[in-house]
Amino acid sequence: MGGQGDVTVLGTVVSPFALRVRMALYLKGVSYEYLEQNVFDKGELLVASNPVHKKVPVLIHGGKPVCESVAIVQYVDEFWTGAEFPSILPADPYDRAVARFWAAYVDDKLVAAVLGILRAATQEERDKKVEAAHAVVAPMEEAFATCSKGKAFFSGGDSVGYLDLALGCHLFWLETLRSMFGVNVIDAGRTPQLAAWAERFLETKAAKAVAPPANSMEEYAGKLRAIWAAAAAAK
Amino acid sequence: MGGQGDVTVLGTVVSPFALRVRMALYLKGVSYEYLEQNVFDKGELLVASNPVHKKVPVLIHGGKPVCESVAIVQYVDEFWTGAEFPSILPADPYDRAVARFWAAYVDDKLVAAVLGILRAATQEERDKKVEAAHAVVAPMEEAFATCSKGKAFFSGGDSVGYLDLALGCHLFWLETLRSMFGVNVIDAGRTPQLAAWAERFLETKAAKAVAPPANSMEEYAGKLRAIWAAAAAAK
Structure with missing residues (x-):
């Protein structure tokens, strides 16, 4: 694609925010070099790009770094504009404001x-946290359905947009919570519209293009839990 | 101004985020009804508009609420466009991304x-918190100066823009910390460029138009401190 400059993404396969950025680039059809980072031993390029x-x-475009996924996705949408690039944010200012509001809520x-x-650390504590998560998800059910305007996605259309990416990038972790603990944060019984959307989202090419390797999130979660347990034991 | 619909702002005179929104409307020359809210006893309109x-x-425009100051300011910029309305966000996608990154950092x-x-609660604790605040402000000195491109404001021009509003709305609280505790978060010795900008910002018409009534922040701070002290004593 002419004139787009070199595009590099610094990410990890388990970071929902990095997945969000990569899906945005996928939607735009922008090719990029992907550099997997080690968050436990940060490399020079990461530290220099996001000091x-x-x-x-981090998105590095033509040598210039852009940080924070919300800023990156909007940058991607605003740089690659025109008929050949699908819009990520809605066209209408009010729809944009609603999408930005809920994206911030999700994050x-x-x-x-x-x-x-x-x-x-315990089943009892986990049950409480799942209950809290259901309270977080509850107000999204009707609000997000309103954004979709009867269409398949929260963009209000048949392809995914800003709010779809905002929530969709977290679905991989929700799947991991299900596989590790049998927990359903987006539950078909409680929030059927969100659950149906999640199924549709995970079937999109953008989601499949970035889906983390099998067990990578479980392994990362195991490392985190070991670190947290050690920190708790040291207190 | 024709076609803009009814505009109402729900705010408090001590909320930096509400001041940010009102300054954005001032920059656009959009008149609005301002409804001061009691955050200790929330009214029906506030609860209904931002459930x-x-x-x-909250900005209510033509009967529709927009919440969260970052979403509101961008909405204001995207709705009131055209030659008669000055732009709040920079025109260049990269400059926009940088402004959004630092605005998020500030908030x-x-x-x-x-x-x-x-x-x-104590002078010793306050000294530590002031030191932490100086560490937060330090990386802004050069970064924000870069955004200003040798001009008066972080917009890169002679009038204020997105990043100016993002930081500028907090200056009233920084002034209050100075008057209450003799604390300089933006200190001319440590961050001279930020300090000079702050003086310029507070002299703008937009800042003067929304400046909180004398002592309103001190009084509000006193109420908050009493609530925190009571909560600490009850533990």
Whole structure:
């Protein structure tokens, strides 16, 4: 694709925020070099590209780094514009505001809820954290359905957009919680519309293109839980 | 101004996020009805307009609510477009990404630092929190100066933009910390460029238009500190 410059993504296969960025690039049809990072031993390029947070994802475009997935996805949408590039954010200002509101909600509340479940040391604690997660998800059911306007995706259309990416990138971790603990955060009984959307989302080419390797999230979760357990034992 | 619909802002005079929204509307020249809210006894309109967070600010435009100041400011910028409305976000996608990155940094790190200073119960604790705040501000000095491109404001021009609003809305609280505790979070000795910018920002018409009434922040801070002290005593 002419004139787009070199595109590199620094990510990890288990970072939902890196998956979000990679799905955005996939939607735009932008090819990129992907460099898997070790978050337990951060490389020079990561530290130099994101000196403030030293976190993935980082998009490096034409030598210039862009950090924070929300800023990156909007950058991708605003740089690769025109008839050949599908829009990620909705066209209408109000729809954009609603999508940004709920995307922020997901990153604030849902991420905390997922980490709470992952970190729980006992079954009793986990049950409480799952209950808290269901309370976080509940208001999304009708709100997100409203965004979809009767179409397949929260973009209000038949292909995924900003809010789909915002929530969709976390589905891989929700699947991991199910496989590790038998927990359903998005539950077909409680939030049937979200559950049906999640099935559709995971079947999209964008989701399949970035799906983490089998067991990579379970292995990463195991490392995290060992670190947390050691820290708790040392107190 | 024709066709803009009714515009209402739900805010408090001490909320930096509400001040940010009102400054954005001021920059656009959009008139609005302002409804001061009581955060200690939330009104029906606030709860109905922002049922998820029940927080100010809310912009109600043509009967439809927009919540979260970051989403609201971008909505204001995207709805009121055209030659008669100055742009709030930079035009260049990369500059926009940088502005969004640092605006998120301010809301995440600086707000926590300000609250830490405000909440400190002893002088020793406050000194530590001021040190932490200086560490938060330090990386902003060169980064924000780069955004200004030799011009007066972080917009890269002679009038304020997105990143100016993002940081500028917090200056009133920084002034309050100075008057209450003699604390300089943005200190001319440590971060001279930020300090000079802050002086310029507070002299803008947008800042003067929304400046909180004298002592309103000190009084609000006093209430918060009393609530925190009572909570600590009850433990």
